[in-house]
Amino acid sequence: MAEHDDDVLLPRFFKVFLSESASESFAIPLSFMEHLADPLPNTAKLQGTGGRDWTVNMTKIRDGVYFTAGWSKFAQDHELVDGEFLTFVYDGHRTFEVSVFGRLGCKETRAEVEAIAVDGSSSDSDGSSSDSEEERELSMDFYGDTSLGEDEEISQSLYPLEDEETESDSAVVEGNLDIEALTNPHFSTTLKNRIYELLIPANVVKENKLTFGDSVKYIDGEGTLVGLRGKWADDRICFKGWDRICRRNRLKKHQDTVECELLHDRNKVHSIRVHIMRGTT
Incomplete structure (x- = not known):
């Protein structure tokens, strides 16, 4: 490795x-x-x-x-x-x-953070998530309040990967990225109206026979964040906390592209490495 x-x-x-x-x-x-x-x-x-x-x-x-x-x-x-x-x-x-x-x-893994259900922000009883708030256009003050509470403080260092974990030679970058050089499963996304969850494409999961736990670590140039798995009746795989990655990297709609690299151990994904490419959409 x-x-x-x-x-x-x-x-x-x-x-x-x-x-x-x-x-x-x-x-x-x-x-x-x-x-x-x-x-x-x-x-x-x-x-x-x-x-x-x-x-x-x-x-x-x-x-x-x-x-x-x-x-x-x-x-x-x-x-x-x-x-x-x-x-x-x-x-x-x-x-x-x-x-x-x-x-x-x-x-x-001990002393895990507990998931707290927020009214109106998780899935409805029929499996369709409420989009009333999340699907509105991003307002001009979207990045206005980037303060984090004590329970949301972020690490300023990269979490060290264990020897058995898979990764590519590419680091978290901004700018040009040789996508073909990535050895782990990956997919592209952009800043969307629905910023609170990151949806893992079903074809990427199926083609690579990936599995997921109750949380993942987002890894970007600022450090690491923990994203808890969302619950959907149709078994789609998504993780919360994506809005914090969008905010702290100040992603711009219709301009920036994010390549999400799925780091895994024996096909079980533990982390999502974020590669940001500015002005590429």
Whole structure:
């Protein structure tokens, strides 16, 4: 597998969890200190694989740096036990992407974000989704409010792909893209009136014998976002949260094209890599 250049450059470390010393605070290895931002930020963001974020204090004690206030909540939410180990991937600023491996050595997804049904925004009882709000023309102030709540904060680093995952040599790009060079299944889309969900074309799913879980990770030049799977009576496959990708990349209707590359492990899609081509429609 060809590794993504950004994944190679991002510093990381791992530690075994021991409740006796790491239930209330967590020591960052001394050998990792050189990678921390200077001056040291007061807080850090821990991003779990389940799509949630935790804010923890970063405290310098003698010659070391510790995650203090907020760490016990992270440990509790992830139900950490002795002998499990954690990997931390650091974006160079204040975000650590944390993966949990059980005592059998398998990566586990814990403390997952919960899907909340919003009245009028999901599917109707007959399987046809309400289009009253979503199918209107985008207003002039579409990009006016790009603020995100605490539960919607985005990672500023790319989520590292595991060795067994498939990917192409192409990174997230803006501009020209050699579509033929993509080795994973992919499809094109544009900014549509219906921006809240990304629909996966049925022919792409069928031809490549793809399967999907309850969520995917969107990967773009800003980092990663978690998209929850929508529910449709006719079994079409779509994922929510696409409007956030559209907003933060400031996609323009009738101008920009997005090539969505489906990253998978044994045909089960785990991530959607976003390639943006400006002014190509």
